[in-house]
Amino acid sequence: MDENDAGKTVGTITIKAPSRKLLNYEIKVRRKTNLVQSKTLMEMLEKSITRYQNRVITAAEVIEELIGIAKKIKEIDKIPEEMGLTDYEYAFYTAIADNESARELMQKDTLRELAVTLYEQVKKNDFRSLGFNPFFI
Numbered sequence: 001m002d003e004n005d006a007g008k009t010v011g012t013i014t015i016k017a018p019s020r021k022l023l024n025y026e027i028k029v030r031r032k033t034n035l036v037q038s039k040t041l042m043e044m045l046e047k048s049i050t051r052y053q054n055r056v057i058t059a060a061e062v063i064e065e066l067i068g069i070a071k072k073i074k075e076i077d078k079i080p081e082e083m084g085l086t087d088y089e090y091a092f093y094t095a096i097a098d099n100e101s102a103r104e105l106m107q108k109d110t111l112r113e114l115a116v117t118l119y120e121q122v123k124k125n126d127f128r129s130l131g132f133n134p135f136f137i
Contacts (some may be wrong), residue, residue, distance in 0.1 A: 018066050018067065018069075018070040019066075020045070020049060020066065023041075023045055023066060023069055023070060023073075024042075024045065026041075026070075026073055027041045027042050027045060027073075033087050033088060033091050034087070034090065034091040034094055035091070035095070036091070036094040036095050036098045037076060037091075037094050041069065041072070041073065041076075044069050044072070045066075045069055048062055048065040048066065048069070049062070051065075083112055084112075085112065085115065085116065086119070088119055088123075089115050089116050089119045090115070091119075092114075092115035092116075092118045092119045093111055093112055093115035095115075096111050096114055096115055096118075097111050
């Protein structure tokens, strides 16, 4: 059985598991717009794979974890829209919210407003015309 065809049988139903390669690709694509989110997801993937390679978990358990990561990605994809943010504004939001002291001092709405303001300022200054991508600081 090919790695991409690996599945977990539950009763008489086989659940197709996302492959490591596919998840790795999804996470790398996100790196272009949201470095913090990409880093967190990559750490989750690497932790699962390392635990499997060290025989801490079984193949079935790693498949369950990969499915969990895929579900997490789908959940994360809904957040910007639910918050009324663009993907780039959400990238600023996650970068700010990743700072523990900022989370302690500011509420979610304040962080959201700050993210939107920062994004608008960066967009207004048009750093890309200078060959600088502000999302890879």
